[in-house]
Amino acid sequence: MHAFSLPGPRPETPAAEGGVAVTARAQVVGIEAVLDPSGALYWPAEETLVVSDLHLETGSSYARSGQMLPPYDTCLTLGRLADAVARHAPRRLIALGDSFHDPFGPERLADDHRALLAAFCRRMEVVWITGNHDHAAAETLGGAAVETLRLGGVTFRHVPGGEGVEVAGHLHPAAHVVVRGQSLKRRCFVGDARRLVMPAFGVLTGGLPVTDAAFAGLWRERPRTWAIGRRRVYPV
Amino acid sequence: MPEPFAGWFASRGWAPRRHQLDLVEKAEAGRSTLLIAPTGAGKTLAGFLPSLIEIARDNRGRNAPLREGPHTLYISPLKALAVDIARNLEAPIAEMDLPVTVETRTGDTPQNRRRRQKERPPDILLTTAEQVALLVSQADAERYFSELKVVIVDELHSIVTSKRGDLLALGLARLRRHAPGLRTVGLSATVADPQELCGWLVAQAEGHASTRADLLVVEGGAKPDITILKSQARVPWSGHMTRWALPDIYALIKAHGTTLVFVNTRSQAEMLFHELWRINEDTLAIALHHGSLDRAQRRKVEAAMAANRLRAVVCTSTLDLGIDWGDVDLVIHVGAPKGASRLAQRIGRANHRMDEPSKAVLVPSNRFEVMECQAALDASYLGHQDTPPVGDGALDVLAQHVLGMAVAAPFDPLLLYEEIVSAYPYRRLDWETFERVVDFAATGGYALRAYERYAKIRRRKDGLWRISHPKIAQQYRLNVGTIVEIPNLTVRLVARRGRTLTRGGRVLGTIEEYFLNTLAPxxxxxxxxxxxxxxGVRDNEALVTRSKQKEPKIPYYGGSKFPLTTYLATVVRGMLADPDRRRALPEQVRDWLDIQAERSLLPKADELLVETFPRGNRHYLVAYPFEGRLAHQTLGMLLTRRLERMGLHPMGFVASDYALAVWGLADLSTAFDGAERAMGDLFNEDLLGDDLDEWLADSVLLKRTFRACAEIAQLIERRHPGTEKTGRQVTVSTDLIYDVLRTHEPDHILLRATWADAATGLLDIRRLGEMLARVKGDIVHQRLEKISPLAVPVMLEIGREIVHGEASELLMSEAADALVREALE
Known part of the structure; x- marks a missing residue:
């Protein structure tokens, strides 16, 4: 059962597609982590669930400029999040920034969705890392807003490339997997011993190939990649 | 013919041709007309003559020479053609000293000239479908087109089957409202159903039988001289590169003044050009022309061709239409033509004068293509045509047009609907669909009405729809048109200095991002x-260096392969079934088919032959529907899904234009022994139900189709004021939008548009459905001990997609020998 129920369209969850979500255990940035096919990372030792780049209200953001994208993304992204929360029952939730697609996103949030986020904040400690778009998010939604968070020797921040061991987002990594001559693009986790870049969590959020120049210089060693499939996470 | 025209013809020693006089007569009677004539018949001049006569007469009598707008619009499918026609009109106008002005307006025309064309309109404006859409969306359109008398549409046969044709049809419907007496002239090559085109040219009235333009047909002059290449070399069993015939092709080029070498795909063009230069001992001037080459490079080739400096051009469909070259002595068609009408059109490119036969040689790439070439040749002599029918108008184009009409002026939905259904492709559009399209243009058309406050167009109290903000007009204009670029990268030649690459080398052209994603640095x-x-890749550029390596991967250009037309497929099936017609085929091919008849069987024309046999440790199923590669690929996807569900665990499949092979570890001969399961259960029509639906969820082809629809319907913008987005930079992924829509709003209007495209486009579902219906009860299942001769070509396709280059060609020929021995022993 979902811990939270949502009005509106059926959330596009792995479970709803007729399968059971299969998580993957992985040793990343020196911690034992669980990679969730929703695009979240769960850190059992800290009972912490990490997501990045939710980009809530992407549809309405484009609609403002005349491009009428389907208005279902916030509902679906939050459904995805509610599922991941139900799977791992975390004590803490960290959103690594760009939680909204633009600075006015929180104002456009529907009441149901606002209530859901408030419920998250009541049930667990919610930390909003402030990304490009969401300085105001925490004030309207509850939870704490910080620029970075240190936890068990790991720094959580939005933009990768800082000091020390870090978990970051911002770049929306995607991997190209060539299957029988057909190239498929999938969201992915990418990281080495020192740094992990999280996939974007939002349902309408596109990806940047990990071969892109933006990722160059982030790694000390050849990074490992885990691509997100329909129901599971695959090491590439 | 009035003066000075009669005198002008006489002074050049010409007599006006019958159809030229006929068209003048039709014009005098105010009749819209379709002129079907072969290349070299003076078709274009015929189209313009009535306008020249009328304008000259009007302008002589005019006190104020300034008009509100043009008298005649000429629409060409190619920008270059419009420019070329303008040049060709200059001569007669100057020689007769006619008071007639002619100008072109295309996407390349600078702003100041466009403005001038508004202030001082020319008598004749040569332009494109996109420009018509832009012109009718302007606030002064009604005044500007108030004096319009004639619209001439060139190469009508080519434009009507595309989305550009739909856009133009809608534009014409609007022009008819501004200029009620408007006359249209269609110029076309021969088509299968001229009556459709006649309908397309005039307004359709609701509830009435289709109204039509008059039809004038100029019979072709001399029959072309077409032969199938006779070579000493062995025709291979499979493959598309036609390497076997290279020496013969080279010899033909050498023996003729100027040769056009047509191929079906860009990769074939690349390969053939490369190979010809390898054996070009006489350094003949052989050039290359295809759509991915840099535009400047293409123009250079065209200029060299026009100046008679080339001996041969290896080209794709980019040269199917357009400028007459003059002296082309020979057309070589490498690979089967895939369609009888396409072949006729291409051969027509060699026609200098109507009464001289043009000469063409067909070079089949493999044995199946020998049959296909023979079928096309027969069709050509019989004058049979297989141009596709004009389909229902695309809904994405309609959405763009509706927005454009709100940009022009506030519209009354009832009046706009009436106008739209007067356009031939939209004559069957129902009111409910129209309303949904308007709703889509306004707020995206979603069940969850979340975007009312951002609406692009709104219905006001007076009942009229108008744009909500002037910037909507600007966005519309930037994104008008139906040509969707597949995401491309510029290919730039750089030099390597140690570990760094130099900046800013020469641009060689563009390449599809889809292909590039399969390459590693x-x-x-x-x-x-x-x-x-x-x-490497930097921004939007693929950086490359020249390589000395001889085994390249071959460029793959998705969608550039034409499927075999239904007509040719039927003829080939008939040929297989008819011993008399088989006797006309070359000996090698005949022998092959005779052994097939002995070992397995040759299916009757209405039968579907399915063979199952073991080979190595696998079992194979080979079917021969002859419905073209696209439909076979879709069928392959569906069959493997169904076999999977039957617990037979297929491992893969491969499709060609003629056949389809599926393989796995399970014994398919016993699995379909007719007792528990028959082959008919596998090829049941219900394949197109749930299986198809499920597969489509993941289909890359469908996502590409959706992307095009989303851009044309202006759901997402290709260009935004101030920036020029390329496919790569569109930040929101249309694949993700597609996923969301499919799950949560499966009957959205854009998905309907996508589905309609898929039915006839990349997935060819309609044809597959027709095939499944046709073969119902006529499936012949042959359980064989080993591979049959007919199966060899498609079996050779297995693995072809992953091995490339010369070494692999060797591998392939070894594999071929082994398979052939097996099949024939």
Missing amino acids: GDTFLFAGDVLRLE
Whole structure:
């Protein structure tokens, strides 16, 4: 059962597609982590669930400029999040920034969705890392807003490339997997011993190939990649 | 013919041709007319003559020479053609000293000239479908077109089957409202159903039988002289590169003044050009022309061709239409033509004068293509045509047009609907669909009405729809048109200095991002006739260096392969079934088919032959529907899904234009022994139900189709004021939008548009459905001990997609020998 129920369209969850979500255990940035096919990372030792780049209200953001994208993304992204929360029952939730697609996103949030986020904040400690778009998010939604968070020797921040061991987002990594001559693009986790870049969590959020120049210089060693499939996470 | 025209013809020693006089007569009677004539018949001049006569007469009597807008619009499918026609009109106008002005307006025309064309309109405006859409969306359109008398549409046969045709049809419907007496003239090559085109040219009235333009047909002059290449070399069993015939092709080029060498795909063009230069001992001037080459490079080739400096051009469909070259002595068609009408059109490119036969040689790439070439040749002599029918108008184009009409002026939905259904492709559009399209244009048309406050167009109290903000008009204009670029990268030649790459080398052309994603830095591929090495990707550019390597990966251009037309497929099936017609085929091919008849069987024309046999440790199923590669690919996807569900665990499949092979570990001969399961259960029509639906969820082809629809319907913008987005930079992924829509709003209007495209486009579902219906009860299942001769070609396709280059060609020929021995022993 979902811990939270949502009005509106059926959330596009792995479970709803007729399968059971299969998580993957992985040793990343020196911690034992669980990679969730929703695009979240769960850190059992800290009972912490990490997501990045939710980009809530992407549809309405484009609609403002005349491009009428389907208005279902916030509902679906939050459904995805509610599922991941139900799977791992975390004590803490960290959103690594760009939680909204633009600075006015929180104002456009529907009441149901606002209530859901408030419920998250009541049930667990919610930390909003402030990304490009969401300085105001925490004030309207509850939870704490910080620029970075240190936890068990790991720094959580939005933009990768800082000091020390870090978990970051911002770049929306995607991997190209060539299957029988057909190239498929999938969201992915990418990281080495020192740094992990999280996939974007939002349902309408596109990806940047990990071969892109933006990722160059982030790694000390050849990074490992885990691509997100329909129901599971695959090491590439 | 009035003066000075009669005198002008006489002074050049010409007599006006019958159809030229006929068209003048039709014009005097105010009749819209379709003129069907072969190349070289003076079709274009015929189209313009009535306008020249009328304008000259009007302008002589005019006190104020300034008009509100043009008298005649000429629409061409190619920008270059419009420019060329303008040049060709100059001569007669100057020689007769006619008071007639002619100008062109295309996407390349600078702003100041466009403005001037508004202030001082020319008598004749030569333009494109996109420009018509822009012109009718302007606030002064009604005044500007108030004096319009004639619209001439050139190469009508080519435009009506595309989305550009739909856009133009809608534009014409609007022009008819501004200029009620408007006359249209269609110029076309021969088509299967001229009556459709006649309908397309005039307004359709609701509830009435289709109204039509008059039809004038000029019979072709001399029959073309077409032969199938006779070579000493062995025709291979499979493959598309036609390497076997290279020496013969080279000899033909050498023996003729100027040769056009047509191929079906860009990769074939690249390969053939590369190989011809390898054996070009006489350094004949052989050039290359295809759509991915840099535009400047293409123009150079065209200019050299026009100046008679080339001996041969290896080209794709980019040269199917357009400028007459003059002296082409020979057309070589490498690979089967895939369609009888396409072949006729291409051969027509060699026609200098109507009464001289044009000469063409067909070069089949493999044995099946020998049959296909023979079928096309027969059709050509019989004058049979297989141009596709005009389909229902696309809904994405309609959405764009509706927005454009709100940009022009506030519209009354009832009046706009009436106008739209007067356009031939939209004559069957129902009111409910129209309303949904308007709703889509306004707020995206979603069940969850979340975007009312951002609506692009709104219905006001007076009942009229108008744009909500002037910037909507600007956005519309930037994104008008139906040509969707597939995401491309510029290919730039750089030099490597140690570990760094130099900046700013020469641009060689563009390449599809889809293909590039399958390459890793260091991989080589063939492009612009050279073997290139991918060094890396920077912004929107693929940086390459020249490579000395001889085994490149071959460029893959998705969608550039034409499927075999239904007509040719039927003829080939008939040929297989008819011993008399088989006797006309070359000996090698005949022998092959005779052994097939002995070992397995040759299906009757209305039968579907399915063979199952073991080979190695696998079991194979080979079917021969002859419905073209696209439909076979879709069928392959569906069959493997169904076999999977039957617990037979297929491992893969491969499709050609003629056949389809599926393989796995399970014994398919016993699995379909007719007792528990029959082959008919596998090829049941219900394949197109749930299986198809499920598969489509993941289909890359459908996502590409959706992307095009979303851009044309202006759901997402290709260009935004101030920026020029390329496919790569569109930040929101249309694949993700597609996923969301499919799950949560499966009957959205854009998905309907996508589905309609898929039915006839990349997935060819309609044809597959017709085939499944046709063969119902006529499936012949042959359980064989080993591979049959007919199966050899498609079996050779297995693995072809992953091995490339010369070494693999050797591998393939070894594999071929082994398979052939097996099949024939």
